[in-house]
Structure formats: structure tokens, C-alpha cells
Amino acid sequence: xxxxxTRAFLPADPQTVFRMLRNVEDFPRYTRAVETVxxxxxxxxxxxxxxxxxxxxxxxEIIESDEPERIxxxxxxxxxxxGRYRLAPxxxxxxxxxxxxxxxxxxxxxxxxxxxxxxxxxxxxTEVLERVREHLASKGT
Numbered sequence: 538x539x540x541x542x543t544r545a546f547l548p549a550d551p552q553t554v555f556r557m558l559r560n561v562e563d564f565p566r567y568t569r570a571v572e573t574v575x576x577x578x579x580x581x582x583x584x585x586x587x588x589x590x591x592x593x594x595x596x597x598e599i600i601e602s603d604e605p606e607r608i609x610x611x612x613x614x615x616x617x618x619x620g621r622y623r624l625a626p627x628x629x630x631x632x633x634x635x636x637x638x639x640x641x642x643x644x645x646x647x648x649x650x651x652x653x654x655x656x657x658x659x660x661x662x663t664e665v666l667e668r669v670r671e672h673l674a675s676k677g678t
Contacts, residue, residue, distance in 0.1 A: 541658045543635045545666040549673040551605035551624040554631045557669055558608055558622055561599075567668035570661045581613060588661075616640075635662055 547554050557563070561582050564571045572585040572592075580599040585592065595615025602608055609621040618639035625632045637658055 539639060541637045541639075541662070543659060543662040543666065545633045545635075545663075545670065546627070546630055547633055547666070547670050547673055548630040549676075551626050551631045553673065554624055554633060554669070555605040555608070557672070559602065559604075564665065567665040567672075568661055570664075633666065635666070637662070 562574050562576060564574050564584075570586050570588055572587055573583075575583045575585075577583055577596065580602075581596055582599075583594065583596050585594050587593070593615065595618075596613040597610045597618075598613050599608065599610045601621070605624055607621060607623055609619070611619045616639055618637060620635065620637040623634045623636075625634075639658075
């Protein structure tokens with residue numbers, strides 16, 4: 538199962554960062570790739586994403602929400618994936634680690650598609666975290 542890891546320093550305390558990340562309906566504000574995130578009840582959300590002109594849709598369920606340290610999810614439909622944020626307090630803010638694991642149910646697909654998927658997911662993750670950082674900095678938190 539391929540993994541994609543992204544790390545970032547965010548200029549706010551872990552509680553503030555956690556609340557922003559936990560409000561997944563706001564993710565379209567942080568990247569053009571995410572068109573909508575629709576609550577489906579409980580801890581499930583439908584994501585509509587457009588990458589390189591191709592529309593993708595999947596449903597995820599938040600399986601762990603331990604404020605302010607960890608958020609984890611798993612896909613319910615679409616490409617099989619899991620992800621987790623780990624937040625740790627550091628001087629002046631939060632050290633954030635995002636890990637996304639996915640599988641395409643085929644080693645060949647994992648290997649070939651992973652060459653494209655990895656950089657795309659990493660680019661979108663980095664964009665989201667940069668926009669979250671900008672939002673936090675502009676609020677002076």
C-alpha cells in the first residue's frame with residue numbers, strides 16, 4: 538500500500554489547527570481541486586474533486602477524532618484509502634504530519650498510477666496546508 542507523507546509547521550496552537558482540519562466542509566476554500574465536501578450524516582462526507590479535468594468522487598468516514606492530537610479517516614467508496622493527521626505543539630505553533638495510504642488493488646496499478654497519484658496528492662496536500670497556514674497567519678492566531 539503506497540503512502541504519501543506531508544509535514545508542515547502551522548502558526549497556531551494544535552487546538553485551533555485541529556478545529557480547522559476537522560471542519561472538512563471548508564476544504565474547497567483551501568484548494569481548487571476540491572469542489573465540494575458534503576456531510577452525509579454521522580462522520581461520513583462525500584468529496585468531489587477535479588484533477589487535470591477528471592472528476593473523482595468518494596465517501597470517507599472519520600474513524601478517529603482525538604482533539605487536539607489526531608484525526609483519522611478511511612474511505613467507504615472510491616479508491617481505497619486511509620489518512621491521518623498528527624498534530625504536536627511546537628514553539629510558535631503546531632507541527633503537523635499528514636499521511637495518506639491508498640491501494641488500487643493491483644501491484645501494477647499501484648506502481649504505475651502511484652507515479653502520477655503520489656505527486657498529485659502531495660501537491661494538493663501541500664496546497665491545502667499552505668492555504669491553512671495563510672489563513673491562520675492572517676487571523677493572527
